[in-house]
Amino acid sequence: MPTGRFVRSACALTAALVMAGMAAAPASAASGPNLKVTVVAQQGRWLSGDTVALDVTVSNIGDAVAFGTIGTAYTESGTPLWIDRSQWGDLADGGTGAPVAQGETRTFHLTGQLGTFSGDSVVHVEVSTGQDVDYSDNIQRVTLPMARGTERVAGVLYGDANGDGKPSAGEALAGAEAHFIGVGTTSDMVSVTDTTGHFSFDNLPLSRYAYVSFQKVPGGWVDQPVGEMRLDGRGAYTALEVRAVRPLSDVLHETITLDKTTYAAGDTGKVTVTLSNSGTQPLTGLYLGCDAGAFGSELAVTDDQWGAFDYRRHEGTLAAGQRIVLTAQGKVPDKAAYTGTTGLDCTASDGHSGGAPYVLATAKVPGMRADSHGQVWLDKNGNSTLDADEGLANRNLVLLEDGNIRAYARTDANGYATFKNMPVGTYQLRVLGPWKPAPFEGDLGVFAPPYGGGEWHVQFVAS
Ligand SMILES: [Ca+2]
Ligand SMILES: [Ca+2]
Ligand SMILES: [Ca+2]
Incomplete structure (x- = not known):
């Protein structure tokens, strides 16, 4: 029926006009809660992993309590900003929200961490309550510029x-x-x-x-x-x-000596450290740091024996031209019998200058003997890894001590050899021929079980 259709159309048109009129009316005209959010983002050129601060202000500019207010912040696009929602306190999403009274303003200091780069980060911050009379001010977006180049x-x-x-x-x-x-x-x-x-x-x-x-x-x-x-x-x-x-060692000089060259486990070793200042200025705040690389064979010297030079005090002083002799003593630990060596190493420092002097004194602790078994190899394919066919086959090996040959052995087809019944101690391993140990290889410790006995693999390179 034509008339009926006209009537329905007119009604629809009227409803549309009324809704448009409501939306255009000033917010102050409406009665009820009206939350408003403002966000100030920390300025920066941001990188993935950065922590960024967002200062969020939530105000109720309406004339009624905003019950059940919830705040959320999430990344709308770009690099994600991970924000722990618990920072919203009683407004946190997932809870029941909290009331914000009319005229009340609350501030939140949110921080988030930027994830993997994906362009500038656009962060959406929103507060909501039931019956908000003007939702246009409940959402704010901030853009965090990401560094590039x-x-x-x-x-x-x-x-x-x-x-x-x-x-x-x-x-x-x-x-x-x-x-x-x-x-x-x-x-x-x-x-x-x-x-x-x-x-x-x-x-x-x-x-x-x-x-x-x-x-x-x-x-x-x-x-x-x-x-x-x-x-x-x-x-x-x-x-x-x-x-x-x-370096500090230009003016601060250090020497160390032990009272014997050989000890037995349980003996008391006496250490003498001499410090001198060859500079024209006094040195202050000095201390000794001993046992820096301790692995249990060193003399058990307690730090209090160094007096003002105890590393916990930092009170040692040396006038220009002054020399001082410090003595201490300590037991040779049982472990030294298994490694064949004891001693002490000490750095003399002022706590801030680089190039501090370092000294080391060692003595033997003879008696035990041990077999030493391992492999010498060449990195034939240059992959920095020991591969199956890289043993140095059928070569004569020697163990040196202070430049003197102490033992011989010959490698098998796979580069393995055993030095039998060696006095425990520290040696230099060499292959007879045009090879030398790789630069990172150190000395070879021949230790008695349980501290030794493991298989070694020492890389050589062309000499
Ligand atoms: Ca609002
Ligand atoms: Ca200068
Ligand atoms: Ca290799």
């Missing part, structure tokens, strides 16, 4: 001979290795300083934590630590000035 790290290494804290003529340190490591680099990168002391690394990936350190610094200079760097594309580290200072 690559970085350059460069600078100069100088030995601050004139002590003015900056590079001066003639202070460049050439030929040192600058090592860079940061998140996103798989191995450390090396740049050798040129004749002007400069080093550089280009096209580095952005990184929350990155470090430059130095090796093979010439002339005994000690580089001062470069602090942690944050590579977020600002180019903040392209003109580093890395200061190096003279």
Whole structure:
């Protein structure tokens, strides 16, 4: 029926007009709770893994209590920001919410952690209550700009001979290795300083934590630590000035001696440490750090015997030109009988200078004997791994002690050999022929069980 259709259409039109009119009316005109949220995001050029703060203010600008108020914050797009919802307290999603009275304002300090990079992070913050009279102010979005691009790290290494804290003529340190490591680099990168002391690394990936350190610094200079760097594309580290200072060992000299060259387990060994200051300034805050690499065979010297030089006190002093003799004693531990060696090693430090002197004295603890069995090998395929056919077959081996040959053995078809019934102790293993131990190989300890007896594998390289 035409008339009926017209009537229904008119009703629908009227309803649409009424709804549009309600939405356009000022919020203050409506009566009821009206939450409003504002968000201020911490400024930055953000990187994955960063923690970002969001200051959230929730106000009820209506004229009635907002019951059951809930707050949420989540990533709408881009790099995810992980926000623990418990930071909303009684407004946390998952609970029943909390009332916010008319005129009340509450603030929340939210923090979140950025996940894997996926462009700028758009964070949606929303507060809700039943019957909010104007929902348009209940949601706010903030965009966290993510850092992009690559970085350059460069600078100069100088030995601050004139002590003015900056590079001066003639202070460049050439030929040192600058090592860079940061998140996103798989191995450390090396740049050798040129004749002007400069080093550089280009096209580095952005990184929350990155470090430059130095090796093979010439002339005994000690580089001062470069602090942690944050590579977020600002180019903040392209003109580093890395200061190096003279080592403490230039002025602080240390010697160590034991009262005997041979002990038995249970004996008391006496240690003498001599310290002297050859500089023109007093040295203060000195202490000895002994047993640094302790593995249980050292003399059991208690630290209180060093008096003011006890590492817990840091109270040792040496005037310019002064020399001091410190003595202490300790028992030779039982374990030393199994390793054949005892002794003590001590670093003398002032707690802050690099290049602290280090000394070591050892003595023998003879008596026990042990077999020593193992393999010598060459990394024939260059994969840094011992593979099945890499034993050095049918070769003569020797164990040296202080340059003297103490034992011989011959390897089998797989590079294995046994030194029989050796006095326990520490030896240098050599292959007769055009080979030498790989640079990282140390001495060979021949220890009695239970401290020894395991199979060793020692890599050799062409000499
Ligand atoms: Ca509202
Ligand atoms: Ca200088
Ligand atoms: Ca190999």
